[in-house]
Amino acid sequence: MTLRLLLDEIRFNIQRILDDLGYPTVGFDVSEASHSEFGDVSCNVGFLLAKPLKKKPSEIAESIANKYQKYKSAFIAEVNANSSGYLNFIVNYRGFIKSVMQSSVRQDYGKFDLGKNSKIVVEHTSVNPNKALHIGHVRNIVIGDTMARILSKACYDVSILNYVDDSGLQVADIIVGFRYGGFANEPPQNQKFDHYCGDVVYVSTTERYEKEPILAEKRTMVLKELEEGNSEIAKFGDIITRRVLEEQLKTCWRLGATYDCVNFESHIVRSRLWKTVLEKMKSMEIIYLENKGKNAGCWVIKSDSITEEDKVLIRSNGIATYIAKDIPYATWKLGILEDPFYYKQYIVQKNDRILWETTLENTGTKLNFTGDTVITVIDSRQSRLQKIITKIIHDFKSAEKSYVHLGYESVTLSSDTAKTLNLETEGKSVQMSGRKGIYVNADYVLDVLGARTYDEVKKRNPELDEPLLVEIAEQIAVGALRYAMIKQDLDKIITFDMTESLSLEGDTGPYIQYAYARSVRILEKSGKAPEFDVSFDALNTIYERNLVKIIGKFDIQVEDSAKNLSPKIIARYCYDLAVSFNSFYEHIKVLAAESPDIINARLCLVWSFKETLVKALSLLGIDAPHRM
């Protein structure tokens, strides 16, 4: 029994009572009471029936409350009608606590079968392989990775993809820099290759185009060769992008993200997918050849309320546009067309998760990374293009909601942080730009955070050895960053401020991790395993009951989060758990309790909290250190 089951039971019984009384069917709500003095669970059915029955809400609630007496189970102590019109329920804690405690120790606690094992694809990261990841990319990775974890918990069969645009303009820019701009192929000592490519080669090369038209000409040539493949330049490009990707992935792994497959855009371009998709779009009359106006000679998508204006897919010179390249990829992700790729192992990630890559060589290995639903995590500046893709896919495969753009607002830099990049913004925050060098690298943020947390952990735990200190500091740094990136709504802009990010108090990842460390410490010091097959009547304070209630809500939060593709719900849940535990910790002594039975009951609660929190945190990709 968890809170969700209890709510279901109440809902079911109320419906039975309504049927018995011959009341009309209404969509009433059964949920947690807004204030504890009203009880634990409330129902608004009285308000909804007031009009059709022409009675006062409180009278209706009263009559239902009377009828409910005979349905009272081991989990409901009292049912009463409030004069306001609400129907309120008070939980029988004796039954409820025991039930929650025993559920919560199960390995799969929190699991909710929303997905029924259906296949779902989450694509995230997808950073151009010409630079290091910056703080804006981190938001994408954290949203995608967290959502994938939550969907797995909600019983979806999740495949995680990372799309690598290795034949685009941004890659061409650094190739130009290396081949014609005089940049050395190797970075200076102590600089990661991706940082070198992004911070130095890319920024400097694009800056030079304006004054050096020769370089700009080279770019067009390089881009063409990258798309065609096989040339010496294309091979060089392949080496460079793979080196950058390797470094980018290190940062992703550092953040706790793993993938199932990397897709190279060049493979899609060189496969027959595009031709097939194009023919299909022509035959289905999704696109047509424009013969007049500014788009004469182009294949375009006709405008409608969604696309707003005609959108060119094939230029008059026969070359596909940016958006056109996304369409075959989208059809591939949904398994609409025959898969032209073979697969080979790229690397084995942590937890033995294999990362595959697409290849056009016949390796004899065919795999399937498609889904009935595809979630593409891209920032909301791409909304318009994503809408067009969604529409085309919808025309291909009429299943509703098979292609979902999970958009989120961008990360901007605070005025103060911009100042450290020599940018004066008059107090305003500023959009990041890889090309202009306006960004803060993810590795840098983690390094600074790590150094700060290292000092703190060492001060508090001087007896710990060096490798452990470093490990804990890294876990806290990642926890702090991931939590900061996920805790607010997707459509809120995050203004990143370096100084502020170092604050580790209050509603932060480390606050939550700290609560975990405290709970571990109590269990360690108790020196024994809690015995769960007992009565929990001793857990009768408000602090203990509140903690149990929150522990009992885990699966509701998973369901809510997965249904709404809203990862922050789990972040808030972790925070609520930690707040409730810290309050319990301050007010209730566990090891110094009056009797062995009470000590055991409280140890069970601590254990239950610890297990639930670690599971919830793992959905956020946040590790919980035992000491900090």
Next chain:
RNA sequence: GGGCCCGUAGCUCAGCAUGGAUAGAGUGCUGGACUUCUAAUCCAGUGGUCAAGGGAUCGAAGCCCUUCGGACCCGCCA
């Protein structure tokens, strides 16, 4: 001009999908709690015409309309 998003306490944000009881946190500021299971903590105080106006409703922070303020998108670039 069209589209999309945001506006809730000094600051950063929950709550809005599915209207309902007294609008919640963090941070800041003021004060208090460590010989105690770790003070990255806890407790108390401070702080809000929920941008403004209108509408439908028994009832609106939430739904509808208008206005204002801010961000972003609208290329045969990617």
